[in-house]
Amino acid sequence: MSAETAVLLAFIFMLAVVAGFELIAKVPSTLHTPLMSGSNAISGITLVGALLAAGTAGDDRVAVALGVLAVALASINVVGGYLVTDRMLEMFKKKERKDGK
């Protein structure tokens, strides 16, 4: 990797951290649990790296094991994280929309 690429990646990192702080600070405390499970799902983005690994492992058994396990774990995060977040957010209702029993 060239020094230029490294600097560019570091620059992107810095901007994303700043954006993250700004965005998350605005999330109300009532949604902090869905925020955590949702960001859990997002951190499953490592799935992209895992796919590239599992797909290029070739005949090296250890490499195959590393790749497949990474794909499986990351997709647990992605699928489970998004679904459980949706399940939780569905429950947050405003008073007006509450239909009596």
Place this chain on the structure above:
Amino acid sequence: MNGPLQFVYILCAFLFILGLKLLSSPATARKGNLLSSLGMLLAVIVTLLGNKTLELQWIVVGLAAGAIVGATAARMVAMTSMPEMVALFNGFGGLASLLVAWFEYRTSPDLIAFTAGTVFVSVLIGGVTFTGSLIAWGKLSERISGKPVLFPGQHLVNILIVLTLIVGGVMFTLSPAANEPVFYGILGLTALLGVLLVIPIGGADMPVVISLLNSYSGLAACATGFVIQNTVLIVTGSLVGASGIILTRIMCKAMNRSLANVLFSGFGSTISSVKGGAEQREARSVTAEDAYVMLEAARSVAFVPGYGLAVAQAQHAARELGDLLEANGTEVRYAIHPVAGRMPGHMNVLLAEANVPYDQLVEMDAINPVMSTIDVCVIIGANDVVNPAALDDESSPIYGMPIIEAHRAGTVIIMKRSLGAGFAGIGNDLFFKDNSRMLFGDAKASLQALVAEFKDAQG
């Protein structure tokens, strides 16, 4: 890396950011989560389509296994168990990032120094996240004791491990191909470090720990992004990293403790002596019938839930009582302390599950100024977060912690099994105040008894 692929990754990153932005209101949050998941789907599809040489058989195996496990877990988990689930998922994310970095090293050991350095960071953060999360999961689900585990020389051992890791990391970074045993040593030590860092932390400090591990799981993904030079991993990982750090800071502030104090002090491991005279005083106990009379006459009521509500699964009974009070013309609010429960926002989710509308959920800073206008404050399984010693007893370990000032309400009804101390191991003066009444017993049973009283009265 090909060009068009990178452009689609920008769109994915944008969808993640938009998703987080929509999370700023409960009304739009669900849409935000959907957009975010679309971004993820897009990232996966583009990665598969954009790299034609990928062999799909192993990918399909991994994806299918992960999707089945993830979907099942998401469907089955009880809302009271959310903290454990999030802890476990944090750990999986960290391990996945570690494995990807390990794979890079395995398939091309002759890495340049920058990449080798990022492999080291990724393994370090991923490993600590994984084993640390497993311990947190064990404590939260009570598979292992929630008590802090302390041993002599603990800090020294940790410092030695960290120093060894730094030396190993430098050796590995400088010549990765020649240092394969060092790499495996690093793997083992990071796993051990994760365990050692979390065992001294008590159950009620878990909100801080899982927020921090949440942040680590993002940073691990970010480090892996540097390893494989993938921008979408870097952007997304840092968003999650920032999120976890903010939550950690909020939790620490709500306990008036520094992060270092939470992580290293073994808080809650010793029962400090109860302040003089507290045992001699008598708490006034009431029956459900007496409590009903007080609630029936109240114009405004605030419920203060704590971890005891989750343990007793009392959220539905609380909402039922709240509904009956509202039908009786009483103004009902639920006052929620930031660290009530075992993870940030834990109480809010439980009450939302029981159909409490979110506009009735009030934050600590909003309820305290109007506390003196509230006729009856009902404490359901909360203790330290309503302990007035935090305000006026300088010798108390929790002195300075912001609390919900329930003692300033007209009457306080406390639902509790006994007069026992809370997590901090300190007695609670609130139980002995003139305006306090203890309603002993299981929180759910007490709430149901009150509900029955109301129903009887209505005939």
